[in-house]
Amino acid sequence: MPDISANLAGIKSPNPFWLASAPPTNSGYQIMKAFDAGWGGAVWKTLGVPVVNVSSRYGGVNYRDSRLVGLNNIELITDRPLKDNLREIEEVKKYFPDHAVIASLMVESKEQWHQIVKDVENAGADGIELNFGCPHGMCERGMGSAVGQEPEVLKTIVGWVKEVATKPVIVKLTPNISDITEPAQAANEGGGDAISLINTIQSLVGVDIDNFVPYPVVDGKSTHGGYCGPAVKPIALNMLKNCAQHPNVNLPISGIGGIENWRDAVEYILLGATNVQVCTAVMHFGFGIVRDMISGLEGYMEEKGFNSLDDMRGKALGNVTNWENLNLKYKVIADIDEEKCIGCQLCYIACEDGAHQAIGLSEKDGERVPHIIEQNCVGCNLCSIVCPVEECITMVRKDDGSEVVTWKERGEAGTAPTTFNDEKAGGIGHWVPEPKDALKKRV
Amino acid sequence: MGEFKKPTSEQEFEQNFQQIKPLMNKTEAYYESSRCLFCYDAPCQTACPTSIDIPLFIRQINSGNLTGSASTIYASNYFGNACGKVCPTEVLCEGACVYTEQNVKPIEIGRLQNYATQKAIDEKKKLFKLASANGKKVAIIGAGPAGISCACELRTLGYEVTVFEAKEKPSGLTVYGVAPYKITNEEALNEMEYLQEQFGYQVHYNQRIDSVEDLQELENNYDAVFIGVGLGNTSSLQMPGEDLENCVGATELIEELRMNHHQVAMGKKVIVLGGGNTAMDAASEAARMGAEKSILAYRRSKAEMGAYEFEYDLAKGAGVDGMFNVSPLEIQGDGKVSGVKFIRTEQRNGKLESIAGSEFVESCDMVIRATGQSKQVAWLSQIEGLELDKGNRISVNPESFQTTNARYFAAGDAMNGGKEVVNAAADGKQAARGIHNYLS
Ligand SMILES: Cc1cc2nc3c(=O)[nH]c(=O)nc-3n(C[C@H](O)[C@H](O)[C@H](O)COP(=O)(O)OP(=O)(O)OC[C@H]3O[C@@H](n4cnc5c(N)ncnc54)[C@H](O)[C@@H]3O)c2cc1C
Numbered sequence: 103m104p105d106i107s108a109n110l111a112g113i114k115s116p117n118p119f120w121l122a123s124a125p126p127t128n129s130g131y132q133i134m135k136a137f138d139a140g141w142g143g144a145v146w147k148t149l150g151v152p153v154v155n156v157s158s159r160y161g162g163v164n165y166r167d168s169r170l171v172g173l174n175n176i177e178l179i180t181d182r183p184l185k186d187n188l189r190e191i192e193e194v195k196k197y198f199p200d201h202a203v204i205a206s207l208m209v210e211s212k213e214q215w216h217q218i219v220k221d222v223e224n225a226g227a228d229g230i231e232l233n234f235g236c237p238h239g240m241c242e243r244g245m246g247s248a249v250g251q252e253p254e255v256l257k258t259i260v261g262w263v264k265e266v267a268t269k270p271v272i273v274k275l276t277p278n279i280s281d282i283t284e285p286a287q288a289a290n291e292g293g294g295d296a297i298s299l300i301n302t303i304q305s306l307v308g309v310d311i312d313n314f315v316p317y318p319v320v321d322g323k324s325t326h327g328g329y330c331g332p333a334v335k336p337i338a339l340n341m342l343k344n345c346a347q348h349p350n351v352n353l354p355i356s357g358i359g360g361i362e363n364w365r366d367a368v369e370y371i372l373l374g375a376t377n378v379q380v381c382t383a384v385m386h387f388g389f390g391i392v393r394d395m396i397s398g399l400e401g402y403m404e405e406k407g408f409n410s411l412d413d414m415r416g417k418a419l420g421n422v423t424n425w426e427n428l429n430l431k432y433k434v435i436a437d438i439d440e441e442k443c444i445g446c447q448l449c450y451i452a453c454e455d456g457a458h459q460a461i462g463l464s465e466k467d468g469e470r471v472p473h474i475i476e477q478n479c480v481g482c483n484l485c486s487i488v489c490p491v492e493e494c495i496t497m498v499r500k501d502d503g504s505e506v507v508t509w510k511e512r513g514e515a516g517t518a519p520t521t522f523n524d525e526k527a528g529g530i531g532h533w534v535p536e537p538k539d540a541l542k543k544r545v
Numbered sequence: 546m547g548e549f550k551k552p553t554s555e556q557e558f559e560q561n562f563q564q565i566k567p568l569m570n571k572t573e574a575y576y577e578s579s580r581c582l583f584c585y586d587a588p589c590q591t592a593c594p595t596s597i598d599i600p601l602f603i604r605q606i607n608s609g610n611l612t613g614s615a616s617t618i619y620a621s622n623y624f625g626n627a628c629g630k631v632c633p634t635e636v637l638c639e640g641a642c643v644y645t646e647q648n649v650k651p652i653e654i655g656r657l658q659n660y661a662t663q664k665a666i667d668e669k670k671k672l673f674k675l676a677s678a679n680g681k682k683v684a685i686i687g688a689g690p691a692g693i694s695c696a697c698e699l700r701t702l703g704y705e706v707t708v709f710e711a712k713e714k715p716s717g718l719t720v721y722g723v724a725p726y727k728i729t730n731e732e733a734l735n736e737m738e739y740l741q742e743q744f745g746y747q748v749h750y751n752q753r754i755d756s757v758e759d760l761q762e763l764e765n766n767y768d769a770v771f772i773g774v775g776l777g778n779t780s781s782l783q784m785p786g787e788d789l790e791n792c793v794g795a796t797e798l799i800e801e802l803r804m805n806h807h808q809v810a811m812g813k814k815v816i817v818l819g820g821g822n823t824a825m826d827a828a829s830e831a832a833r834m835g836a837e838k839s840i841l842a843y844r845r846s847k848a849e850m851g852a853y854e855f856e857y858d859l860a861k862g863a864g865v866d867g868m869f870n871v872s873p874l875e876i877q878g879d880g881k882v883s884g885v886k887f888i889r890t891e892q893r894n895g896k897l898e899s900i901a902g903s904e905f906v907e908s909c910d911m912v913i914r915a916t917g918q919s920k921q922v923a924w925l926s927q928i929e930g931l932e933l934d935k936g937n938r939i940s941v942n943p944e945s946f947q948t949t950n951a952r953y954f955a956a957g958d959a960m961n962g963g964k965e966v967v968n969a970a971a972d973g974k975q976a977a978r979g980i981h982n983y984l985s
């Protein structure tokens with residue numbers, strides 16, 4: 103069996119699966135239950151001066167019959183008194199000394215930061231997470247993402263915390279910023295030991311079109327919330343990659359956002375995460391999902407021959423580069439497996455209306471399998487993405503791999519198009535139908 | 546009229562006996578597993594006699610963790626692959642799926658289960674941890690679902706296990722009794738081969754434990770004995786004409802069908818006597834073997850049949866006709882079956898009574914008796930101190946499956962009187978735990 107234990111900046115846990123700071127970590131009861139189910143760590147629901155929440159707090163995004171591909175919330179930090187939380191932290195640590203219990207914190211003044219850091223460390227927390235991410239409510243009071251969006255302020259507060267902290271300090275970043283590496287670098291400069299990302303993304307998840315209010319509705323009004331769940335994973339992965347590749351960030355990363363199964367977790371680790379945190383998936387399905395996460399991760403590592411998480415961390419990072427370094431000579435063309443095709447013709451219409459008119463239909467009556475018009479196919483992948491049949495449309499490589507020419511090289515060699523009607527344009531000579539031919543077509 | 550032509554080749558046989566739960570392809574499995582809600586305290590799991598963690602294994606299929614999925618299934622049920630095909634899921638897991646509350650098609654749990662385990666079997670995945678040898682030995686009589694499940698579990702606990710099987714193939718009625726359109730011989734036997742390879746128990750085929758001496762030898766050489774002998778031959782009807790040519794017992798005929806496929810001779814007009822699941826299977830099988838007419842004749846009303854409704858629907862779908870409230874009096878024929886004399890019946894004051902003067906003869910050239918399997922009373926009486934209950938089932942402690950002779954344990958049809966593969970698999974496994982407690 104591969105070793106799946108994780109170590110984030112000195113915080114050890116039996117596996118890389120942590121609960122993110124959120125309702126599933128509201129209480130010692132929930133965290134004990136989660137540890138019992140197999141979770142390796144938990145970031146306590148953000149502690150600070152307890153808040154008063156509204157009733158009606160979430161809005162969900164469903165896609166067709168899939169529920170909760172996205173979740174929006176307008177909840178604040180903990181509404182429970184600090185002393186109750188501290189007592190429970192102590193109790194959890196007594197039962198689960200080898201599991202990671204992290205205290206997420208959000209307060210205002212330097213004195214408060216000093217005090218609460220000492221309090222949670224005394225209670226036995228293994229680490230501290232600074233919530234500079236909450237993008238609703240708390241930021242109106244100058245906390246959460248209001249800090250995460252100001253690298254200088256963030257750095258100062260990290261510094262305050264480090265003045266008293268003896269346990270590792272994780273800085274949780276907000277995605278509501280144009281360049282996530284700026285606060286990430288500030289976290290490093292301030293002395294933080296690790297970063298975690300992402301917190302939720304500002305959002306409105308939809309509008310009640312009969313009563314003219316966005317969701318969730320609080321007595322006829324609404325406010326923007328924070329978006330999370332499977333839909334945010336691609337955004338989070340990109341931010342993770344940006345931080346993991348940045349030379350001045352240089353901190354271990356706890357990956358968060360849309361993680362629901364082992365495969366998601368593997369993707370995070372391959373892009374440089376040291377461990378992962380989960381919120382929405384647990385709010386949807388409960389703690390039990392960790393069993394698939396653990397067995398799937400172990401199975402994957404075994405199959406690939408990875409003995410530890412260190413063996414696989416960042417394996418995909420080296421393969422993410424700037425656009426200008428991609429090989430312009432690489433050429434793929436779609437190929438339809440006629441045996442597998444069920445004749446829905448989604449590929450046809452996608453290419454016809456949404457791409458390059460490179461798929462043709464059969465002239466024969468009743469014959470529904472389309473064909474690729476190779477000379478028109480630019481290899482965009484669209485048809486293979488819309489095809490509902492597994493492995494029916496594959497992208498086949500056509501160049502022989504012997505030539506590599508990048509945009510950067512063409513720019514340097516002076517072979518890149520530079521004027522509006524440049525003969526070197528990529529689309530020159532590419533056949534397109536006459537505009538008026540469109541009028542004869544059925545839509 | 547018969548809807549099936551008499552099969553004359555293996556290929557035609559396979560066509561007539563097409564699998565009703567064929568192996569899913571990847572796309573089917575992905576779509577179907579996506580539908581599962583991952584219910585908490587899932588009713589499907591509660592309904593499974595082996596309590597497979599169904600939401601988990603389906604989620605594992607969905608996340609592409611097929612090995613983990615097979616592991617989850619086998620952790621609860623060593624006949625995971627076979628059960629996916631042969632279980633009456635309509636009244637077990639799938640019947641309990643929450644989707645049925647909304648009149649939405651339940652998750653096809655059986656086929657998903659079959660899909661997940663098939664890959665593990667094909668790729669000979671190592672999923673099991675065996676304890677190191679504990680020096681103790683257990684003998685198992687019968688390589689059916691009960692016996693093999695007990696053997697596997699005992700191996701995980703470190704026992705040396707030897708199985709004695711009267712026939713030449715393992716899996717008991719899974720290969721010799723279940724209808725061929727539910728599972729093929731190859732499928733049933735592949736899982737057995739996989740299990741034996743993974744668990745390393747020994748099986749001696751064509752080795753019937755037959756006498757007091759045989760039993761004595763087992764007692765001398767083993768620390769405990771597990772009885773998984775199932776039931777006996779079809780019970781006699783106790784009526785004239787039973788020994789005519791072409792009057793056959795259902796289980797015996799089905800066994801021949803499972804072994805010899807299209808080469809089995811089937812009548813043109815077949816009457817099946819009985820109202821249980823075996824009767825449904827036999828009637829359906831007769832139809833699929835090309836009988837021009839396959840008639841199911843039952844003493845009581847349709848509503849009182851012991852068979853599951855879906856089994857009757859399946860038989861009807863194969864072209865079987867039902868005759869109800871008709872009780873056989875005599876099987877007629879001169880050397881060979883030529884018909885059955887029935888009398889009509891009705892319910893009077895809660896009792897089934899014959900209607901005087903309503904006798905009639907239904908002609909046919911074959912009669913299949915599907916009137917239940919007999920209990921192996923004589924054989925069991927050879928074991929000292931072994932008590933049977935009123936229904937001639939072996940009495941056991943419901944937790945440990947220990948019989949009234951402390952060294953013997955029992956499960957499966959011999960103990961429950963005849964249920965399903967999944968019950969035998971569940972109890973055989975638990976009996977291994979009982980043996981373990983007894984011996985440690
Ligand atoms: C016609 C028919 C159709 C069925 N269809 C289904 C179905 O679709 N789905 C389902 O789940 N269940 C079905 N069942 C029920 C199911 O097959 C049984 O419940 C299950 O096989 C019982 O398992 P077992 O191990 O107790 O006994 P068996 O499967 O009967 O196995 C007993 C084994 O012990 C061997 N044996 C017996 N005596 C001795 C001896 N003295 N020495 C050595 N070996 C011996 C036998 O040869 C046999 O291999 C069906 C049963 C029948 C009869």
Ligand SMILES: Cc1cc2nc3c(=O)[nH]c(=O)nc-3n(C[C@H](O)[C@H](O)[C@H](O)COP(=O)(O)O)c2cc1C
Pocket residue numbers: 122123124125147148173174175177178179180206233235236274300301302329330331332334358359360361379380381382383
């Ligand atoms: C209802 C709700 C409350 C949350 N509260 C907190 C919080 O108190 N502190 C915090 O750092 N993050 C909070 N988050 C953000 C999560 O910790 C996490 O960063 C985010 O949900 C992305 O992960 P996910 O896609 O797995 O849900 C909350 C999220 C939700 C849905």
Ligand code: SF4
Pocket residue numbers: none
């Ligand atoms: S999830 Fe629980 S707390 Fe929330 S609205 Fe439903 S019942 Fe109330």
Ligand code: SF4
Pocket residue numbers: 438439442443444445446447448449450470471472488489490491494495
């Ligand atoms: S999308 Fe796929 S299945 Fe549909 S017509 Fe195109 S190739 Fe065939």
Ligand code: SF4
Pocket residue numbers: 580581582583584587588589590599600603641642643644652654
């Ligand atoms: S009851 Fe149905 S939907 Fe729920 S877990 Fe079981 S199979 Fe899935």
